[in-house]
Amino acid sequence: MRRLRGNTTAGLADQLVSAGANAATGLLVLPFLTPAHAGAVLFAIGVGYFAIGIARALVGDVLLTYSARYGDSERARQATDATKTAGAFGLIASVLAVVAWASGPSFLSELIWLAPFLPFVLVHDAGRYAFLSARRPERALISDLTYIGVQAVLLAVLLGAGFRDGAVFLCAWGAGGVAGAFSFLIRARINVFNIFGGNLRGWIRETRHLSGWMTATALLGQAQVQLVYTLVTGLLAPAALAMLRAAQYGLLMPAQNLQMAVSSLLVPRMSRLAGAGDVAGVSRLVRKALSATVLCGLVPVALSPLAGPLLDAILPKYADAGTIAFPVALQALIYLVQVPFTAALRGMQRVRSLFVQYAVFCVAQCTGLVLGTLWFDLRGAAAGMAFGSAVGLVVMIVLYRKALRRLAETGAAEPEAPEAITPTTVADETAGPTPVR
Secondary structure (H helix, E strand, O other), X not given: OHHXXXXXXXXXXXXXXXXXXXXXHHHOHHHHOOHHHHHHHHHHHHHHHHHHHHHHHHHHHHHHHHHHHOOHHHHHHHHHHHHHHHHHHHHHHHHHHHHHHHHOOHHHOOHHHHHHHHHHHHHHHHHHHHHHHOOOHHXXXXXXXXXXXXXXXXXXXXXXXXXOOHHHHHHHHHHHHHHHHHHHHHHOOOOOOOOOOOOHHHHHHHHHHHHHHHHHHHXXXXXXXXXXXXXXXXXXXXXXXXXXXXXXXXXXXXXXXXXXXXXXXXXXXXXXXXXXXXXXXXXXXXXHHHHHHHHHHHHHHHHHHHHHHHHHHHOHHHHHHHHHHHHHHHHHHHHXXXXXXXXXXXXXXXXXXXXXXXXXXXXXXXXXXXXXXXHHHHHHHHHHHHHHHHHXXXXXXXXXXXXXXXXXXXXXXXXXXXXXXXXXXXXXXXXXOOOOO
């Protein structure tokens, strides 16, 4: 029980650190650069996070779902293969960034400072998920603190010396990624002189039944976010999008960060239970997690009446965001209620069901947004988005119950060994502690 509490605390702290750093990376640009220059830098940072999101679908989310069922030595081999995949994807992304910089319009001018660091940033993210899949979130936290520490020191030194350029922010972000990547590689005992050592083809072949659907879901998620922004801006006005984002920053984003933290803790445990065919264990863990996530989800709902007076006092130009605080908070509650069911489906490796659920959610939310906007401006849009989230929750529960019945009928054996197991880490089974623990 003490170990479980420690893992939970470390997992929540890791997600808090990661989310805080992501927000600060963009926000720190604003006071030091002109709006036009800041826009180009923020676009480059957005490209970096887009690459991380796609690589995470190929590697990180797969590690959480897949590797948790294996023992330490096999999980270490998978971590090395996943590292190569992340690094190779980072190299491809770097080349594309350079091509875009060389041939694209002026707002792509800052991509050249992003390109050299993408492989390391993606390796760091893969390492973070390798530690989480091994249920060692404290090690993931160390990697993130290393990343952020180096980034913060470089920013302090360069800004203190009077440098005011987009390269300062992008190079500091990238250098933090290099430090975080090597922090993972060294502690995981992956050969730092062969960063991309591993079996890339083997990893893709071994996990394609998961990574294909996860990548499709990630791409759908990116498209859905952009579509929501476009619809709100087009049907209403850019100011309406600013009000929506203000409400989401205060009420929805904290819930989403908690959602990611809880999911990273639940999925490896769900995967092991499902791999053993333990239907009762999966159901029990869902119920326990649900009691916690419901309580957490009620917090933004309870705080939503305070949003208007608070904004009126500290940010009066965004006071209108208080009018949509309740539906946005309701959406946060729905997201947190959904977490245990999503984690269970991931643990049972029902990734196609997750894609179907997300597709239904996207259609329902965008439909609700459009109809709500036409009927009742921004307040209707926020209510329509909450309605779409509720539809997504219902579909998720239905798919979870269906998957649980399937697990009860068929049971589950341990996954078959991969076709080609060729450990490439420095430490093997006979060399003391296993690399990723």
